[in-house]
Amino acid sequence: MREITTNKNKGFSRVVESVQINKNTGLIESARQCPSPNFDERCRDDDMSLIVIHNINLPPNQYGGDGIDQLFTNTLDKDEHPYYQDIHHLRVSSHLLIRRDGEIVQYVPFHKRAWHAGVSQFLGREVCNDFSIGIEMEGSDFEPFTQQQYDVVNTVIMSLLITYPSLKAEAITGHEHIAKGRKTDPGPFFEWQQLSDYLGTSLPANCESDENLV
Numbered sequence: 001m002r003e004i005t006t007n008k009n010k011g012f013s014r015v016v017e018s019v020q021i022n023k024n025t026g027l028i029e030s031a032r033q034c035p036s037p038n039f040d041e042r043c044r045d046d047d048m049s050l051i052v053i054h055n056i057n058l059p060p061n062q063y064g065g066d067g068i069d070q071l072f073t074n075t076l077d078k079d080e081h082p083y084y085q086d087i088h089h090l091r092v093s094s095h096l097l098i099r100r101d102g103e104i105v106q107y108v109p110f111h112k113r114a115w116h117a118g119v120s121q122f123l124g125r126e127v128c129n130d131f132s133i134g135i136e137m138e139g140s141d142f143e144p145f146t147q148q149q150y151d152v153v154n155t156v157i158m159s160l161l162i163t164y165p166s167l168k169a170e171a172i173t174g175h176e177h178i179a180k181g182r183k184t185d186p187g188p189f190f191e192w193q194q195l196s197d198y199l200g201t202s203l204p205a206n207c208e209s210d211e212n213l214v
């Protein structure tokens, strides 16, 4: 990831120019790698046609700690926080996490199947893990994400679209949209408009198949 520092708006601002994805390894070379054991094979390596945005915060409502890495590597200590009693047994992962300061953490290579979506449906096709890439934004349903996170997620998604032509700018949506009534992330504070403007499309994608539209 190349970064340019500017003094835009008097403050410190990072403009992320590009993110290199190694297609052989399925990894972002500049990301911090934190390999998760929670993945398996896609039916086909190139069966990738959807990007799913999530939010996550661990411990609840705290940022910057090790909880997310621990959850995705099955090393969460159930005695460290009361909430961990309920989740330490989960076997979940995502491909990427984008932290509040814009750091990218990668848990699963893109051509492998991460376990982020659960029961879900996109355009009539179920089990979105099979054919999607999961990106977690460190944040919650209750407060804004940071501009660094938008700058990074925009650039990451552009690189994914270039690297994997089966992905389309029009097929990007939220966990809440593919798991309606069950999930609420990335939530009302995620500014889809930033992604839509950057990619020149209208997001989040409609997730209903034609047969469900009246």
Ligand SMILES: [Zn+2]
Pocket: 053, 054, 055, 116, 175, 183, 185
């Ligand atoms: Zn989610």
